[in-house]
Amino acid sequence: MNHYYKKLGLKVPKGYFKKSREEILYKINHEEKQSNKNYSYSYYYLSIAALFIGTLIYLNFPSNNKNLIDFESNSPIISTVISGEEITDEYIIEFYSESLVLNEIYFGE
Amino acid sequence: MKEGALLKLLKNPASKDKGFKLLIDLYQERIYWMIRKMVLSHDSANDVLQDTYIRIFKGIDNFKEKSKLSTWIYRIAYNESIRFLNKESKMKKIELNSIDYNYSKKLFADTFFNADNLSLKFHQILSELSIRERNIFNMKYFDELKFKEIAKITDININTVKSIYYSVEKKIKKEINESLL
Numbered sequence: 001m002n003h004y005y006k007k008l009g010l011k012v013p014k015g016y017f018k019k020s021r022e023e024i025l026y027k028i029n030h031e032e033k034q035s036n037k038n039y040s041y042s043y044y045y046l047s048i049a050a051l052f053i054g055t056l057i058y059l060n061f062p063s064n065n066k067n068l069i070d071f072e073s074n075s076p077i078i079s080t081v082i083s084g085e086e087i088t089d090e091y092i093i094e095f096y097s098e099s100l101v102l103n104e105i106y107f108g109e
Numbered sequence: 110m111k112e113g114a115l116l117k118l119l120k121n122p123a124s125k126d127k128g129f130k131l132l133i134d135l136y137q138e139r140i141y142w143m144i145r146k147m148v149l150s151h152d153s154a155n156d157v158l159q160d161t162y163i164r165i166f167k168g169i170d171n172f173k174e175k176s177k178l179s180t181w182i183y184r185i186a187y188n189e190s191i192r193f194l195n196k197e198s199k200m201k202k203i204e205l206n207s208i209d210y211n212y213s214k215k216l217f218a219d220t221f222f223n224a225d226n227l228s229l230k231f232h233q234i235l236s237e238l239s240i241r242e243r244n245i246f247n248m249k250y251f252d253e254l255k256f257k258e259i260a261k262i263t264d265i266n267i268n269t270v271k272s273i274y275y276s277v278e279k280k281i282k283k284e285i286n287e288s289l290l
Binding site: 008009010011012013016017020021023024025027028031032 | 129130133134137138141142145146151155158159162163166167221222223224225228229231232
């Protein structure tokens, strides 16, 4: 840099650049902490929002799809899909016998 | 230290702080004087310098290396100074082609200004230039930046930068010589 400009009468306080360096580093440190704080705040709020939405879905889903769930959970076909077993006559008889015992057979409308 | 090595330090989260300390040591004075010549008062220059470094720190990860690191830093400092001047003038945007009629007022109001007669004459000539002319002259004459760099920093065509500089230099030389007679 051409230091001639300083001779044009523009001056700085004694030890300014050393002091300024410390101030800049302090401010940057502060900014960094602030942005980390903001990040953790947004993470915190996002977690709460996700939990809230999840709860809403959990509470609403069974009531909105009651028939579907009831049908699926009581169907021997779906049951075989879930359990991975082969659909055989024996399986269907066994399924309905078990359901009769539990008194939870779905007869439809 | 070479720019490439400094950039490596700055872009690595583990060495960013160390790199930034080096960046301050390398550019702090140069940037300060560029800002000071634009905003004139020491206190204002100090504020703008700090804002400039905060912006550099926040933006370094997005620096695409399309220009030299120093040019990018000067451009941030230049834009921060213009932003400060806009805020100070209470206008949305200062007219860079116009004269800053508060130049002398700002200069003499500053505690850290004490000039001899020749310096005062120099300031008088500078105060009669448009903000754009003054910035270009200062960057070339005092900060010793290249025309190409000034063009990138100010976002002005390089030929326009050259033509502005040479006409201002001619004017200043003539007036200084006349005042010495």
